[in-house]
Amino acid sequence: MALDFAATYKVLVLGDSNVGKTCIVHRYCDERYYDTYISTIGIDFKQKIINLDGTPIKLQIWDTAGQERFRTLTTAYYRGAMGILLMYDVTSLDSFNHLSYWLRNIQENAAPDVVKVLAGNKCDAAAQRAVETERGEKMAESFDMPFFEVSCKQDVNIEEAFLTLARRIREQRRRRASLFESGDKSPTHVDLTQPQNSDAWRCSSC
Template sequence: MARPGACEPQSALLAKIVMAGEADVGKTSILRRYTQASQPASFITTVGIDFKVKTVSLNDTTLKLQIWDTAGQERFRTMTTSYFRGAHGFVLVYDVTNTESFQGIAHWMKAIYEKADENVEVILLGNKCDNEAERAIPKHRGEKLAWEYGVPFFETSAKNNVNIEHAFSVLAQEILDKSSCIPLRPDVVDLSGNAQKRTCCKL
């Protein structure tokens, strides 16, 4: 029996993160690179939704990231955006070799504004920066778009493992820094994708 006044062990905090963007921009590859030791040689396009969990330690706090990998195809979008509710953060991805995926960022940001709770954290990733021969979106355009939205920006390569760990670390830290306004849930994985709307304090 614990002594009176003794501190009880604190369980890990759980933060829900949603990956969003057009189809084939590399969301699944990014997630696998981040959560697995090595990058698979091939992968299957996400059908609907899937998630992985990775535990990180920040500022002496254990934070479990429940990362949802959503499909970008039009036919899945109603289901995909239903998972935005209750998210603490978003990883918004476009493909630097695909102009349409870059133009689609506006749609996804609009969906985040409409479907997600207030004060969520967002990072913007320009993926496949290893493929300079087919680049269609210069880095400065990604930087400008991120500046307009007021979010951090990284060019990434899931293939060559460029900036993946760093990007997620920045997002996790920003979520944790704002946890006084965005209550993080206890260590229980919500398979339904549904969560009660959070009450956020005003800054």
């Protein structure tokens, strides 16, 4: 018997190749950690029904390829995306510096009010850290994104990052519905990206 759910939220996981996009999707959806790295070819997606504060919600999580040759394939998948988990690897300065590319890509292809959360993966690898927590915090603050340092290996902050994304999508949908009901069917600009709180989630092992 199929599970009932109140809504489906389409979520994209974006970032450079090898930052852990596939790993975080498997960890969250399958509750498994894969130590071997297999590059995503184009697009893959998984679905997970979650209990969002008492309401069953289906998350449709799209895992996108980070390699340059696949990026043109991913732009069509922005259509209908309600949330984006933007990832970098705290052991790779390049992956952090490339966030500006991904943010431009989001601006060009996604809806103006798409919800974004920033996640710095591999926070368990303290000895290899190349990007300090404060840099991630500042980047997230600049673009009004909640920020989490996560670890797929140790399962740190994975669920919190996705639940925060889902809650903010829900708030955005409610606000949009409220605007529609009030007669303002085409708002020119609505700031739907204010953080719920200013405290960044940190990895306890960092």
